[in-house]
Amino acid sequence: xxxxxxxxxxxxxxxxxxxxxxxxxxxxxxxxxxxxxxxxxxxxxxxxxxxxxxxxxxxxxxxxxxxxxxxxxxxxxxxxxxxxxxxxxxxxxxxxxxxxxxxxxxxxx
Amino acid sequence: xxxxxxxxxxxxxxxxxxxxxxxxxxxxxxxxxxxxxxxxxxxxxxxxxxxxxxxxxxxxxxxxxxxxxxxxxxxxxxxxxxxxxxxxxxxxxxxxxxxxxxxxxxxxxxxxxxxx
Numbered sequence: 001x002x003x004x005x006x007x008x009x010x011x012x013x014x015x016x017x018x019x020x021x022x023x024x025x026x027x028x029x030x031x032x033x034x035x036x037x038x039x040x041x042x043x044x045x046x047x048x049x050x051x052x053x054x055x056x057x058x059x060x061x062x063x064x065x066x067x068x069x070x071x072x073x074x075x076x077x078x079x080x081x082x083x084x085x086x087x088x089x090x091x092x093x094x095x096x097x098x099x100x101x102x103x104x105x106x107x108x109x
Numbered sequence: 110x111x112x113x114x115x116x117x118x119x120x121x122x123x124x125x126x127x128x129x130x131x132x133x134x135x136x137x138x139x140x141x142x143x144x145x146x147x148x149x150x151x152x153x154x155x156x157x158x159x160x161x162x163x164x165x166x167x168x169x170x171x172x173x174x175x176x177x178x179x180x181x182x183x184x185x186x187x188x189x190x191x192x193x194x195x196x197x198x199x200x201x202x203x204x205x206x207x208x209x210x211x212x213x214x215x216x217x218x219x220x221x222x223x224x225x
Contacts (some may be wrong), residue, residue, distance in 0.1 A: 032212050042203075043200055043216035044152060088152060090214075095140060095164035098213060101151040 001025050004091050004100035012106045019076040021103050023089030026070070032092040033065055035074045037085045038102065048074065079107045088104055111135040115201050115217035123225055125190050130220045132184045132201030140206040142214070143176065143183045145169070145197040152200070158184065159206075191224045198222075 005024045013019040020077045021035075032051050036044035050072070054105040056063045062075040072091075074085055085104040112134055113132040143155040152174050157164040157178055173189045184203075188195055201217040 013177055036124055038152075043219055044214075046213050090171070092212070095157040096154060097142065097157075098154055099144075099152040100217075107145075 002100075003027060003098045004068075004089055006103050007101040008090050008101060010106050011103055012108055013079050015079060015109050017022060017057055017079055017081045019079050019083065019107070021074040021087050021089075021105065023072045023074075023100055024053075025072070025089075025091045027091070027093050028067075028070065030070075030093045033063070033072045033096075034090040034092070035061075035063060035072075036088040036090055036099070038088055039085050044099075047087075062091055066074050077106075081107050081109060083107050106108040111215065111218035113201055113203055113215050114197075115220050118218065120219045121191060121221070121223045121225065122191055124193060128188050128191055128222065130186045130188075130199050130201075130222070132186075132203075132217055133182060134184055134203040135205075135215055138203040138205045138215070140164075141176075142202040143175070143186045143205075144200045146200065147197045155186070156160075168203060188222075191222075193224050196222055196224045219223075219225045 003026050034049045035047045050063040050065045058071045060077045064073045084107045086104050088102045089100040115129045141158040144178050146152045153205050155170045156166040175187045198219045198221050200219045202214045204214050
Protein backbone atom coordinates (compact mmCIF):
# COMPACT_ATOMS: atom_id res chain seq x y z
CA UNK A 1 0.00 0.00 0.00
CA UNK A 2 1.36 3.43 -0.95
CA UNK A 3 2.00 5.75 1.98
CA UNK A 4 0.26 8.69 0.30
CA UNK A 5 -2.11 8.02 -2.56
CA UNK A 6 -3.62 10.42 -5.09
CA UNK A 7 -5.38 10.07 -8.43
CA UNK A 8 -2.88 11.12 -11.07
CA UNK A 9 -5.47 12.83 -13.25
CA UNK A 10 -5.51 14.80 -15.38
CA UNK A 11 -8.49 16.50 -13.81
CA UNK A 12 -10.06 19.01 -16.18
CA UNK A 13 -12.28 21.72 -14.69
CA UNK A 14 -13.90 24.73 -16.42
CA UNK A 15 -12.75 28.17 -15.38
CA UNK A 16 -14.81 29.49 -12.47
CA UNK A 17 -15.85 26.02 -11.27
CA UNK A 18 -14.79 24.14 -8.12
CA UNK A 19 -11.86 21.73 -8.38
CA UNK A 20 -11.83 18.87 -5.87
CA UNK A 21 -8.63 16.97 -5.15
CA UNK A 22 -8.37 13.93 -2.90
CA UNK A 23 -5.67 12.08 -1.01
CA UNK A 24 -5.51 9.08 1.31
CA UNK A 25 -2.65 8.08 3.60
CA UNK A 26 -1.75 4.80 5.22
CA UNK A 27 0.01 5.70 8.48
CA UNK A 28 -2.50 6.40 11.25
CA UNK A 29 0.04 8.23 13.40
CA UNK A 30 0.65 10.89 10.76
CA UNK A 31 0.63 14.28 12.42
CA UNK A 32 0.48 17.02 9.80
CA UNK A 33 -0.98 17.27 6.33
CA UNK A 34 -0.13 19.57 3.48
CA UNK A 35 -1.11 20.53 -0.04
CA UNK A 36 1.63 21.74 -2.35
CA UNK A 37 1.37 23.05 -5.89
CA UNK A 38 4.09 22.32 -8.44
CA UNK A 39 4.34 23.98 -11.82
CA UNK A 40 6.25 22.13 -14.51
CA UNK A 41 10.01 22.45 -13.99
CA UNK A 42 9.61 24.27 -10.67
CA UNK A 43 9.90 23.29 -7.02
CA UNK A 44 6.80 22.58 -4.90
CA UNK A 45 5.22 25.49 -3.03
CA UNK A 46 2.95 25.20 -0.01
CA UNK A 47 -0.72 26.09 -0.45
CA UNK A 48 -2.29 24.81 2.77
CA UNK A 49 -1.43 22.92 5.93
CA UNK A 50 -3.97 21.24 8.20
CA UNK A 51 -3.46 19.45 11.51
CA UNK A 52 -6.88 18.69 13.01
CA UNK A 53 -10.11 17.17 11.75
CA UNK A 54 -12.45 19.47 9.87
CA UNK A 55 -12.15 22.24 7.34
CA UNK A 56 -9.61 25.01 6.99
CA UNK A 57 -10.20 27.86 4.57
CA UNK A 58 -7.67 30.26 3.05
CA UNK A 59 -8.99 32.48 0.28
CA UNK A 60 -10.21 30.29 -2.59
CA UNK A 61 -8.73 27.15 -1.01
CA UNK A 62 -10.33 24.83 1.55
CA UNK A 63 -8.51 21.83 3.02
CA UNK A 64 -10.48 19.05 4.70
CA UNK A 65 -9.08 16.40 7.01
CA UNK A 66 -10.72 13.22 8.28
CA UNK A 67 -8.26 11.25 10.39
CA UNK A 68 -10.68 8.38 11.00
CA UNK A 69 -10.91 7.79 7.25
CA UNK A 70 -7.26 8.79 6.68
CA UNK A 71 -8.40 11.22 4.03
CA UNK A 72 -7.37 14.74 3.06
CA UNK A 73 -8.93 16.86 0.36
CA UNK A 74 -8.44 20.26 -1.25
CA UNK A 75 -11.19 22.35 -2.81
CA UNK A 76 -10.32 25.21 -5.13
CA UNK A 77 -13.20 27.61 -5.70
CA UNK A 78 -13.52 29.93 -8.71
CA UNK A 79 -10.77 28.03 -10.56
CA UNK A 80 -8.43 30.19 -12.64
CA UNK A 81 -6.14 29.21 -15.54
CA UNK A 82 -3.19 29.94 -13.24
CA UNK A 83 -4.37 27.09 -11.01
CA UNK A 84 -3.36 24.62 -13.74
CA UNK A 85 -0.53 22.66 -12.10
CA UNK A 86 0.21 19.40 -10.30
CA UNK A 87 -1.11 19.30 -6.74
CA UNK A 88 0.86 17.26 -4.25
CA UNK A 89 -0.53 15.90 -1.01
CA UNK A 90 2.11 15.52 1.73
CA UNK A 91 2.00 13.87 5.14
CA UNK A 92 4.38 14.25 8.08
CA UNK A 93 5.16 11.57 10.67
CA UNK A 94 7.95 12.57 13.04
CA UNK A 95 10.67 14.11 10.86
CA UNK A 96 9.63 12.35 7.64
CA UNK A 97 7.47 14.21 5.11
CA UNK A 98 6.19 12.01 2.30
CA UNK A 99 4.58 13.23 -0.92
CA UNK A 100 1.94 11.61 -3.04
CA UNK A 101 2.48 11.26 -6.77
CA UNK A 102 0.33 14.32 -7.44
CA UNK A 103 -2.83 15.13 -9.36
CA UNK A 104 -2.53 17.13 -12.59
CA UNK A 105 -5.18 19.82 -12.70
CA UNK A 106 -6.09 21.59 -15.91
CA UNK A 107 -8.42 24.60 -15.90
CA UNK A 108 -10.07 25.04 -19.28
CA UNK A 109 -11.24 28.53 -20.37
CA UNK B 110 10.39 35.63 1.88
CA UNK B 111 13.55 33.75 2.98
CA UNK B 112 15.05 31.37 0.45
CA UNK B 113 16.80 28.03 0.33
CA UNK B 114 19.70 28.26 -2.11
CA UNK B 115 20.93 25.28 -4.11
CA UNK B 116 24.06 25.00 -6.24
CA UNK B 117 24.73 24.12 -8.95
CA UNK B 118 21.45 24.42 -10.86
CA UNK B 119 22.68 21.81 -13.35
CA UNK B 120 25.31 19.10 -12.95
CA UNK B 121 26.44 16.74 -15.68
CA UNK B 122 28.68 13.85 -14.67
CA UNK B 123 30.00 10.56 -15.96
CA UNK B 124 28.72 7.30 -14.50
CA UNK B 125 30.87 6.22 -11.57
CA UNK B 126 31.94 9.76 -10.64
CA UNK B 127 31.25 11.39 -7.29
CA UNK B 128 29.00 14.43 -7.10
CA UNK B 129 28.29 16.85 -4.29
CA UNK B 130 25.11 18.89 -4.30
CA UNK B 131 25.03 21.94 -2.08
CA UNK B 132 22.28 23.71 -0.20
CA UNK B 133 22.24 26.78 2.03
CA UNK B 134 19.30 26.41 4.42
CA UNK B 135 17.34 29.30 5.88
CA UNK B 136 19.30 30.48 8.90
CA UNK B 137 16.92 29.66 11.78
CA UNK B 138 15.64 26.38 10.37
CA UNK B 139 16.33 23.18 12.26
CA UNK B 140 15.20 20.40 9.91
CA UNK B 141 16.81 19.74 6.54
CA UNK B 142 15.70 17.39 3.79
CA UNK B 143 16.80 16.04 0.45
CA UNK B 144 14.23 14.89 -2.09
CA UNK B 145 14.61 13.74 -5.65
CA UNK B 146 12.21 13.84 -8.57
CA UNK B 147 12.83 11.78 -11.68
CA UNK B 148 11.30 13.46 -14.73
CA UNK B 149 7.53 12.95 -14.76
CA UNK B 150 7.51 11.10 -11.44
CA UNK B 151 6.79 11.86 -7.81
CA UNK B 152 8.84 13.86 -5.30
CA UNK B 153 10.66 11.11 -3.38
CA UNK B 154 11.93 11.47 0.17
CA UNK B 155 15.63 10.65 0.55
CA UNK B 156 16.69 11.82 4.00
CA UNK B 157 15.90 14.14 6.90
CA UNK B 158 18.60 15.73 9.05
CA UNK B 159 18.27 17.31 12.47
CA UNK B 160 20.75 18.32 15.14
CA UNK B 161 23.67 17.32 12.93
CA UNK B 162 22.56 13.79 12.34
CA UNK B 163 20.25 11.80 10.07
CA UNK B 164 16.74 11.51 11.53
CA UNK B 165 15.23 9.26 8.89
CA UNK B 166 16.20 7.92 5.50
CA UNK B 167 14.45 6.04 2.73
CA UNK B 168 15.39 2.79 0.98
CA UNK B 169 16.76 4.90 -1.88
CA UNK B 170 19.34 6.46 0.47
CA UNK B 171 21.83 3.57 0.41
CA UNK B 172 25.57 3.48 1.10
CA UNK B 173 26.24 5.49 -2.05
CA UNK B 174 24.56 8.53 -0.48
CA UNK B 175 25.72 10.67 2.42
CA UNK B 176 24.80 14.05 3.90
CA UNK B 177 26.66 16.46 6.08
CA UNK B 178 26.81 20.01 7.32
CA UNK B 179 30.53 20.58 7.00
CA UNK B 180 30.69 24.20 8.15
CA UNK B 181 27.48 24.69 10.10
CA UNK B 182 25.80 26.49 7.23
CA UNK B 183 25.96 24.46 4.01
CA UNK B 184 24.05 21.19 3.84
CA UNK B 185 25.43 18.78 1.24
CA UNK B 186 24.33 15.58 -0.47
CA UNK B 187 27.11 13.38 -1.80
CA UNK B 188 26.59 10.56 -4.26
CA UNK B 189 29.74 8.46 -4.15
CA UNK B 190 29.58 6.60 -7.46
CA UNK B 191 26.80 7.84 -9.69
CA UNK B 192 24.59 5.52 -11.73
CA UNK B 193 22.45 6.33 -14.76
CA UNK B 194 19.33 5.97 -12.62
CA UNK B 195 20.54 8.76 -10.31
CA UNK B 196 19.64 11.25 -13.04
CA UNK B 197 16.92 13.42 -11.50
CA UNK B 198 16.11 16.82 -10.02
CA UNK B 199 17.36 16.96 -6.44
CA UNK B 200 15.57 19.33 -4.08
CA UNK B 201 16.82 20.56 -0.75
CA UNK B 202 14.07 21.65 1.65
CA UNK B 203 14.15 23.07 5.17
CA UNK B 204 11.67 23.89 7.92
CA UNK B 205 11.98 25.64 11.23
CA UNK B 206 10.14 22.90 13.13
CA UNK B 207 9.76 24.55 16.53
CA UNK B 208 5.95 24.35 16.55
CA UNK B 209 2.96 23.71 14.32
CA UNK B 210 3.05 27.21 12.86
CA UNK B 211 6.56 26.53 11.56
CA UNK B 212 5.78 23.36 9.63
CA UNK B 213 6.16 24.90 6.19
CA UNK B 214 8.79 23.22 4.03
CA UNK B 215 10.76 25.74 2.04
CA UNK B 216 12.18 24.23 -1.15
CA UNK B 217 15.23 25.29 -3.07
CA UNK B 218 14.96 25.59 -6.85
CA UNK B 219 16.72 22.24 -7.31
CA UNK B 220 19.81 20.77 -8.94
CA UNK B 221 19.21 18.89 -12.18
CA UNK B 222 21.67 15.98 -12.17
CA UNK B 223 22.39 14.22 -15.46
CA UNK B 224 24.50 11.06 -15.35
CA UNK B 225 25.95 10.03 -18.72
